[in-house]
Amino acid sequence: MAALDREVAARVVLQQCLHAKLQVKPPAEDSDAEWVEIQRGMVMYVCFFKGATKDLIPKMVSSLVNVKLSESDSGKHVSITELPGDVLIVPQATLGGKSKGRCMQYHSNAGKEQGMELYAHLTAQCQKELETHARWSESGAVLRYGTYGNRQVLKLDTNGPYTHLLEF
Amino acid sequence: MAALDREVAARVVLQQCLHAKLQVKPPAEDSDAEWVEIQRGMVMYVCFFKGATKDLIPKMVSSLVNVKLSESDSGKHVSITELPGDVLIVPQATLGGKSKGRCMQYHSNAGKEQGMELYAHLTAQCQKELETHARWSESGAVLRYGTYGNRQVLKLDTNGPYTHLLEF
Numbered sequence: 001m002a003a004l005d006r007e008v009a010a011r012v013v014l015q016q017c018l019h020a021k022l023q024v025k026p027p028a029e030d031s032d033a034e035w036v037e038i039q040r041g042m043v044m045y046v047c048f049f050k051g052a053t054k055d056l057i058p059k060m061v062s063s064l065v066n067v068k069l070s071e072s073d074s075g076k077h078v079s080i081t082e083l084p085g086d087v088l089i090v091p092q093a094t095l096g097g098k099s100k101g102r103c104m105q106y107h108s109n110a111g112k113e114q115g116m117e118l119y120a121h122l123t124a125q126c127q128k129e130l131e132t133h134a135r136w137s138e139s140g141a142v143l144r145y146g147t148y149g150n151r152q153v154l155k156l157d158t159n160g161p162y163t164h165l166l167e168f
Numbered sequence: 169m170a171a172l173d174r175e176v177a178a179r180v181v182l183q184q185c186l187h188a189k190l191q192v193k194p195p196a197e198d199s200d201a202e203w204v205e206i207q208r209g210m211v212m213y214v215c216f217f218k219g220a221t222k223d224l225i226p227k228m229v230s231s232l233v234n235v236k237l238s239e240s241d242s243g244k245h246v247s248i249t250e251l252p253g254d255v256l257i258v259p260q261a262t263l264g265g266k267s268k269g270r271c272m273q274y275h276s277n278a279g280k281e282q283g284m285e286l287y288a289h290l291t292a293q294c295q296k297e298l299e300t301h302a303r304w305s306e307s308g309a310v311l312r313y314g315t316y317g318n319r320q321v322l323k324l325d326t327n328g329p330y331t332h333l334l335e336f
Contacts (some may be wrong), residue, residue, distance in 0.1 A: 067272070077271075079270065095331055099235055152328050157321070158321065163262055163263055164262050164263065165181070
């Protein structure tokens with residue numbers, strides 16, 4: 001079995017995609033919904049817990065950008081900068097849920113302000129780290145991300161999501 | 169922070185969907201790919217670890233079928249049988265990965281035969297449990313599932329995936 005014997009400050013679920021489209025502003029009376037989209041690359045669903053601090057971000061960014069979870073054309077697993085591919089970061093506080101009976105509780109989740117701040121740091125630092133990789137930045141690949149606190153209306157097209165869980 | 173201080177025998181990631189389509193047989197020289205699809209409901213990505221046994225299945229099924237993770241039209245969270253909605257179970261051994269440096273290792277995963285057997289039990293018992301709920305079985309809702317060991321080519325359309333992690 002898998003041993004899990006430590007406290008978790010952030011949880012990320014990663015999925016490969018061929019195309020993904022995420023709503024970043026819901027439709028209003030006088031405006032259509034706004035969306036961001038990515039082509040082949042990686043979707044990262046992110047949740048922060050109470051006790052998480054900015055100190056966590058460099059390690060998270062380094063792992064997320066460098067872990068070999070993207071399948072190249074030859075079938076080899078490479079990092080998103082080696083692919084090179086797009087990145088979509090989705091805030092997903094529900095990932096912090098813990099079941100109690102038939103209901104989910106979110107008592108361990110970071111507060112809204114703290115979560116929002118950490119999320120902003122994560123997206124900014126990911127962009128910065130990705131740009132240090134010439135192969136990624138010269139390829140025209142992009143980083144896109146959802147609006148914290150919004151409903152994350154998402155469409156996803158994969159050639160195998162190859163779902164992974166990373167905890168920090 | 170979230171405390172995790174026990175061994176895990178199975179890991180499930182759940183996402184709400186409006187529509188999902190999963191390849192269950194890849195295309196061959198003389199045949200097209202085969203797919204299953206579901207409408208509004210829940211996608212469950214499942215991974216078993218070493219040490220998991222059949223004894224685990226009843227508890228997993230009870231949780232997965234009864235946990236209130238589906239959003240009803242009124243915005244209230246209800247179980248998949250109360251919605252009522254479709255279920256798509258996706259075998260996803262990659263969920264058992266653990267990062268070591270830049271690579272993922274799967275040393276804690278159940279062996280192929282053991283995983284296949286547990287997966288078959290899970291899908292069969294889920295179907296059975298779902299059918300005991302008149303509201304679900306009379307609604308025409310369906311359970312579909314992927315082929316163990318295949319590449320899980322997946323297309324997903326959500327109104328907010330509302331991603332949750334359950335461990336058993």
